[in-house]
Amino acid sequence: MLGYLFVANYFLLGSLGRNAVSAFNVAKFGGTSVANFEAMSRCAAIIENNPNTKLVVSSACSGVTNLLVELANGVADQARRQEVLNQLAQIHNEILDQLADPLSVEKEVHIILDSVATAAEAASYQTSTKLTDHLVACGELMSTHILAQLMRERDIDAVRFDIRDVLRTDSNFGKAEPQLDAIAQLAQDKLVPLCQQQVVVTQGFIGSDEEGNTTTLGRGGSDYSAALIAESVQAAGLEIWTDVPGIYTTDPRIAPKASPIPEISFSEASEMANFGAKILHPSTLVPALRHDIPVFVGSSKEPEKGGTWIRHQVESSPLFRALALRCNQTMVTLRSANMFHAYGFLAKVFEILAKHKISVDLITTSEISVSLTLDQTDTSGGAPELPQAAREELEELCTVEIEQNLCLVALIGNNMSESKGYAKQVFSTLEDFNLRMICYGASPHNLCFLLHESVSKSAIQKLHRELFEN
Incomplete structure (x- = not known):
């Protein structure tokens, strides 16, 4: 607890002297951070412990996007298609069953699951990038219903918001380009007023074009969309919560003696993201860099361990x-x-x-x-x-x-x-x-x-x- 309170206070101190319009942070939680009821509960605790967090961006539950991609690629075998649909239902129902009041969001989640089944059948006959985006977006749409309700049950005044009403993109399905001016205006009109009153839970990875069609920013786009949202509301800071306590000298699964990096520059972190460091999407830092928004990367499993700060200026710049x-x-x-x-x-x-x-x-x-x-x-x-x-x-x-x-x-x-x-x-x-x-x-x-x-x-x-x- 003390470690995380230090992190929260450090974020607040980092915002002093800056001309941020919004004096709140954006927190993004990845798929492993919302994998199940226990994981979501840890997310809620992190939000409770930092009153500056007013906007929460959530990925789909772990494994869900891969299942949705399989359906979107077209599954002609009806038995396999039903097996995937059952897996999707099981992942979400297991979390719903542990809520105090599952009925409050169960209907919304099952409506989305029904739409997945319909779209999956259509994809078994003919696939398209537009249909793929419609399908793979459903993971985030379901997880945010559940996360918002779990937070409310912990007495957090939370409301779910459909980010497609703000995150406007072009119609390049699968790797849509954000329309920055439109996003900024819509965010100021729709998101900022909500965040001043409640904690807003919304989706990463997805957006919509001018026709109202669902689009996605590409695999890994949850981080990027969180940064775009943080930029659009002119947030004081962006928190990226994942399954490891910060950025390491390399992937610890490959080199067990890899060590965490307490602080890293935007330039170094951008290079790491561009060259495959899984902890950040390559485009994540661009919006943060444009508006000098400090980025913190930490583990939702162990928030007390702190994490990595990404800033313009750092105290140490080693050769390697x-x-x-x-x-x-x-x-x-x-x-x-x-x-x-x-x-x-x-x-x-x-x-x-x-x-x-x-x-x-x-x-x-x-x-x-x-x-x-x-x-x-x-x-x-x-x-x-x-x-x-x-x-x-x-x-x-x-x-x-x-x-x-x-x-x-x-x-x-x-x-x-x-x-x-x-x-x-x-x-x-x-x-x-x-x-x-x-x-x-x-x-x-x-x-x-x-x-x-x-x-x-x-x-x-x-x-x-x-x-x-x-």
Whole structure:
């Protein structure tokens, strides 16, 4: 309790001197934090212990989104479809059964489950990105009904709010782009007045377009939507509650001696998120950075352990801060003798990629070839694919080679482009690994490389021992 009260007070102190319109915090709880009744009760306790938290953003219960994605991808086998629907009902009914007054929200949850069944049957005949967004959004819609009621039963004056009334996006289903001006205006009109009177419980990950269709911001978009909401209400702080006490030097499941980082800069945390650190969605920090909103990352299971602060300025900026791993990488290599001393070849390549809305993460070039990586950003999961139409257009310019089953390892730090000698230490540690691609120099905060997924964790372990444990 004392640890968390320190955190809460620290957030309050961090807001002093800033011109925030809203003197309250936004707290986001991930899927594991709302997995069951006990987990939701811990969330409610965290909210009780910090009176500055007035806006709560919730993910779907753990495992629910994966089940909904399976249905959205089309399940022709009726028995399997019913099995998934039963699993969804069981997850939510087990929590409902432990509420003091389940009937107050049971009807709303079951209405949503009925709509899932109807949409799942439709998806078994024909899938679409629009139908997928409609389906996968249902997890958040159900969890927030239950969480708000649980909070009310703990004497928290809480109200559920449908974020689709505020979080306006375009109609790019699966990875919708937020419409910032519209969100800001709607939030000031609809959300802020509510937050001044009650604790508002709303959904992450989802929004709506101008037609009223449900959209999603892509997998992991709950953090991003929480940051967008915090920005729109000009919150004093953003809390991201997950299942680990802050950001670590790497994933503790890979390197058991990984240690928590008490404080990290926006730049470092952005690099970690972009390069696969699961604790934050890559886009999360952008809205917070725009409005200088401090971000706290902590464990809803153990809030007394504190967590990691993400700020513009930090006291310590070490050469090596952390290691990140991002798998499901696809590398595309384009080769053509016409590249040699030629003008405009890369412009043509990127014109084709832009035409097909293909995002490029990393790129390296030689005289007659260019290699680039693609990353998954929508709700489909798995490794990203180069669309056949894009491949055919590229093949008119050059040969196209595609390699999958790759992972990206990123070493995150500070002033790396200005430091001498460390590269020898890094690459001597990796001398037994076949590095498929190396990127360095564009940012002073990272050095990254691709290798086969079968050896990626071994590379992380060796680097962590050499750079962080000695």
